[in-house]
Amino acid sequence: MAILRHYTAPVPPYVRVTDLRKTFGAVVAVDSASWSADPGAVTCVLGPNGAGKTTMIECLEGLQRPDAGTVRVLDVDPWEAGPEHRARVGVMLQDGGLPQSVSAARLLSHLTRLHAGPTDVDALIDRLEINTFAATPVRRLSGGQRQRVALAAALLARPDVAFLDEPSAGLDPHARREVWSLIQDTAARGAAVVVTTHSFEEAERLADRIVIVHRGRVVADGTPAQVAGDRSLEDAYFSLTWSPS
């Protein structure tokens, strides 16, 4: 049985998904999904593979157009949004999306030129220890190194909203701890951070709010304590996403 709980935000959400539906042919990827993400908070979206998380986030990033329902980011429809909106939104895609033949330093430096305001690129390079491989072409980087470059690219312009798809996947424990700290700092300065993840540990460490998605539907939405109830988050997750064969 699905648990649907409502979270009361003190200020309007920066991200709002209302009755979202998205299909691909006969496949319903997202169905009547509604949730929101607040400024100054980390919202973790959990769900099995194929649950519709990435489709939902891509609608919020302006990469997919909803079939029905609405998505709003900073009170703007992302599909119609212009550069002013995109400058306020940082994106880390699941597959990175990084040009393969350029170095991390050259890529990050290029991305700063797309923004008018100050950027945190130098601080991020230091903090994520990108200096050690800054001159290496992206195609020669390890998975974890690429993750760090993609995260720096998403956060360098101090975005008001950040969509981070599995930001700590493939990282060693030290790097993961630093990435979590960076995500918490990003939320602390007022941004709405939406993290898509498979990791309960990550969700428990980071989330102010958890949204669990299963078969395209939101089956739980609330604080970690609300979603877990008197169980562990892991038990709650498996209970909510269990599919009888």
Place this chain on the structure above:
Amino acid sequence: MSTTPAPAPFLTRALAQARFEAGILLRNGEQLLVALVLPALALVALTYASYPDLGPDRRIDVAAPGTLALAVISTAFTGQAIQTGFDRRYGVLRYLGTTPLGRSGLLLGRAGGVLVVLALQTVVLGALGLALGWHPRWIGVPAALVTLVLGAWCFVALALAFAGWMRAEAVLALANLVWVLLLGLGGVLLPVDTLPAGVSHIVRWSPSAALGDGMRAPLLHGSWPWMSHLVLIVWGALFTLWAIRTFRWRD
């Protein structure tokens, strides 16, 4: 919250992307081989060999404009098709679509990158031609520049049409194959009139022959190649429509 993040002005973003794209093309060894080394070798070989027949004019005066046309196809078609195919594969197009650059900035920046590299190719290969004894008709330079730009548009559109729906590996193979075919039979290096009769009647109306003839006519005879320009415009429009209809931003 601190200051609201804002995008750089559109022109700044597009120019930054053009510089970024040109840098990628110029740092790519394989691309440099196709864009500069092979056309330069073709120029030297055609100039000093006695075969194939290039017609009654001095060989260098025929070979140099054809080499510049080949350079257009190398950068605007082969280079762009391969880069776009793999950028699509790795999600680069999707990612850049989420940045302030957006799709229009990406397309304009990419076109700018091609023009920067093309300008560099023209200078280097033109200088090589002059060093080998090329005597272009300088009055034909404006018409030749128009041909270069029309040819670049036409072949970038064809590259995007290819790369927008095929797998990256297929694009890689096909783009190189097409480059070789056009080199030999496309009326690029060799004037259409020197090709076998059965081939020349068809090739005459191809974009590659229009590009080659559109370079040779002004630089060899000082004439304005209206028909070549018309052919390039028609093909450019068709390829653009094809690219618009079939291009997918994700793999």
